[in-house]
Amino acid sequence: DAKTTQPNSMESNEEEPVHLPCNHSTISGTDYIHWYRQLPSQGPEYVIHGLTSNVNNRMASLAIAEDRKSSTLILHRATLRDAAVYYCILRDGSGGSNYKLTFGKGTLLTVNP
Amino acid sequence: GAGVSQSPSNKVTEKGKDVELRCDPISGHTALYWYRQSLGQGLEFLIYFQGNSAPDKSGLPSDRFSAERTGGSVSTLTIQRTQQEDSAVYLCASSFAGGPGTDTQYFGPGTRLTVL
Numbered sequence: 593d594a595k596t597t598q599p600n601s602m603e604s605n606e607e608e609p610v611h612l613p614c615n616h617s618t619i620s621g622t623d624y625i626h627w628y629r630q631l632p633s634q635g636p637e638y639v640i641h642g643l644t645s646n647v648n649n650r651m652a653s654l655a656i657a658e659d660r661k662s663s664t665l666i667l668h669r670a671t672l673r674d675a676a677v678y679y680c681i682l683r684d685g686s687g688g689s690n691y692k693l694t695f696g697k698g699t700l701l702t703v704n705p
Numbered sequence: 706g707a708g709v710s711q712s713p714s715n716k717v718t719e720k721g722k723d724v725e726l727r728c729d730p731i732s733g734h735t736a737l738y739w740y741r742q743s744l745g746q747g748l749e750f751l752i753y754f755q756g757n758s759a760p761d762k763s764g765l766p767s768d769r770f771s772a773e774r775t776g777g778s779v780s781t782l783t784i785q786r787t788q789q790e791d792s793a794v795y796l797c798a799s800s801f802a803g804g805p806g807t808d809t810q811y812f813g814p815g816t817r818l819t820v821l
Contacts, residue, residue, distance in 0.1 A: 635812030
């Protein structure tokens with residue numbers, strides 16, 4: 593699987609926007625960009641995914657660079673509940689055994705009250 | 706609606722004993738996955754069930770590990786003769802179709818297994 597690179601940690605203040613970056617310079621044309629997060633002592637939780645265009649849902653927005661070599665997860669107003677480890681992963685949409693999720697270290701987001 | 710549920714939430718066992726971990730996927734999801742996550746480590750794939758197809762067992766670490774899925778719904782992960790290195794959080798996930806790329810996996814809260 594193509595590799596992603598994320599900062600180890602980031603810090604934000606409550607009710608402020610958070611921009612979580614992810615680099616994926618070796619992304620292929622069929623790779624989807626997925627974001628999951630894991631709150632303390634909980635299972636991972638899907639956040640958002642996209643292919644080429646920016647995406648919005650109730651949880652977050654995903655901004656994808658024009659060359660697709662990087663993307664940014666945007667939390668518009670961070671809350672204390674958003675404190676978690678955020679994982680950016682690539683999943684090949686062309687088939688095969690790419691249903692196996694593999695998480696790297698992710699970014700530990702701390703939200704200050 | 707109801708999410709993925711797992712039981713027990715915590716399990717403490719003695720080395721050498723067998724354990725069974727249960728997963729109830731989201732109703733209507735045909736794909737079911739087991740992963741484990743050791744302390745401070747990433748996600749490790751164990752096994753994948755999709756409908757009536759033969760499961761992908763390629764991630765099972767040894768023949769002490771087995772899993773079954775009855776009636777296309779509930780799944781049980783069994784670890785025989787547990788070892789201390791089996792201590793981890795065992796996570797179950799399900800998805801609608803099990804397809805690549807766009808398929809979203811929904812995780813349960815996990816079972817924390819401690820082998821003494």
